[in-house]
Amino acid sequence: MKQKPTLKIIAKELDVSVSTVSKALRDSKEISEDTKQKVRAFAKLYNYKPNNIALSLKNRKTKTLGVIIPEIVHHFFTTVISGIENYANQRGYNVIVGLSDESFDREVLNLEMLANGSIDGFIISLAKETLQKKDYHHLIETIDQGIPIVMFDRVLDEISCDKVVVDDVETSGKAVQKLIDSGAKNIAIITTEDYVSVGRLRTEGYQQTLVKNGITPSENLILRIDDQFNSDDLLGHLENQMDQFIKTKQIDAIFAVNELYAITAMKAARHLGFRIPEDLQVIGFTDGVLSKHAYPPLTTVSQHGKEMGKQAAELLIDRLEKETDQQDDHYRTVIVKTDIIERETTQAVD
Amino acid sequence: MKQKPTLKIIAKELDVSVSTVSKALRDSKEISEDTKQKVRAFAKLYNYKPNNIALSLKNRKTKTLGVIIPEIVHHFFTTVISGIENYANQRGYNVIVGLSDESFDREVLNLEMLANGSIDGFIISLAKETLQKKDYHHLIETIDQGIPIVMFDRVLDEISCDKVVVDDVETSGKAVQKLIDSGAKNIAIITTEDYVSVGRLRTEGYQQTLVKNGITPSENLILRIDDQFNSDDLLGHLENQMDQFIKTKQIDAIFAVNELYAITAMKAARHLGFRIPEDLQVIGFTDGVLSKHAYPPLTTVSQHGKEMGKQAAELLIDRLEKETDQQDDHYRTVIVKTDIIERETTQAVD
DNA sequence: CTGAAAGCGCTAACAG
């Protein structure tokens, strides 16, 4: 087992001082070419690499980003992470991941663990429980300590910080418009409880677009799923609710606020004898593996998770590397555009 | 912006020495109850938390694990990570994620970045390119430096370290046996090139099981996919190959070595007019979202990724926390059991 | 019971 070389060891070996070695390796002009040569050769030979921890302590920055998400077994978050990682790596940052599991306590814990020097800043998408409790003290405190936060997807108006979002209202408007243009008359929405901001906004976009097209939105056609406490048989539970819903309403199109809802609705509808898209058109939100491989392949609006991740990382790193210390203001929120990916669950527009 | 308190600050504020504060907070018996009280109160008030980086430097351990995987947008890896995270957190460790993107260079880079003090040990699943090049110097070097590695899924016999795997031969045997028991006569396998060890082993299990049942394996019924350089239109490319394959052979069952292959094969077969499972049974490896929501829902063998992650983390942390320094031997490889999850692409056994 | 000092690995200001 080879001991990792340190400056000290190299210094002793070469019979010079530690600072000489340090300077030589950083190519300081204070050092003679001769010694530089010598030091560099030795360093290469022993494969010297500076110790990150020591550097972090010295520089008071770790060059690592903390990413906290509710769930990693989830296509969207996964694409966001890969966007973050990629960009962060390019700029010399590492990524450390914390999972909240949708739990407030675990979110707080993760934040605290990492805030004690392990990371320079956070990228976070909030847990459902946090959204519900409306307890944001942990976020406020970390920002207060000078650790910047970038929120994405599930963001908060109440907290001022950089944000990356999709224009949920507009996007779901797009989706609903597509449905209308394809001939749908009775469009239902399957969404989340309103405390999930994205769910609320998407519902809003749905309603606005109906109005804009001269259709009166009906509470009747809104199915709000509360899936939080049903993780054991979530799927069966979902399918049941949807079955009931689809059976009892007179609908010819469904806009589902996420992929799972869309797929499950399709499944329920198929069991009820609906042909898709002839009898019932379906459009989902968030493009993932499921949509692409569903039967039939699902038309969705794509959130471009990778791009969101990249943007979030960029906002964060830019802020971290900004000189000025009085940067409490000028927070930016970038809106990532969305696209409708037409597959086979919607009708062509004539 | 509140300044994070340090021992120094508390010490000055309370007019005692830094070491007194440190000891008081760690409840040393060298300190009087009185001062302890005082210090603790102050610390709580200002929400003092020791700086992780300083601790890391001092203790020469970071309490964080480096996890390097080829791909994060991938259900299996995602479940593994969540298994690692969960267990690691319980034992007070953080997880830092590196993505190799199946590239050798990025794998090496990630390893090197993290090996310089950022982490205490690695959990890794190798990139395809690494497997192909058979260049393992980076692994050997990091182990040599005393940084333990746990490999999972894509592991190497050539490297001695802890490992977590599924018994690929046995498991794919199970799958094939299931197919035989369900009446299949001509069973094809869709697998990867042999340099991917799991692919090779699964092929082996397939062949052995055929032989055991008195069937002579035929190279003819093996489709080896090389998907490495086709990421642009991977899907179309895959489907084409499978279409050709299914069309020209006389088969009534397919064992696919991963989820995507299984789904795509099903799609191709459906287009060719096969009914599933009546005309063609299909069974996949790796249980993911795709399988569950496929049409029809796919019978698969589940790899229990979460369990694998947990086991890997446990092996690693146990090794890290072992006292003894002469631990070059006694590497363990734990084999996580697999299960067949019967859904609707296989026939019931009479 | 408390504090001064050394050291983890590194950098940088300042002497020499």
Added chain:
DNA sequence: CTGTTAGCGCTTTCAG
């Protein structure tokens, strides 16, 4: 051109 010193935040002897 090279070395000494101090310090990042913390723990831990070792004196007092």
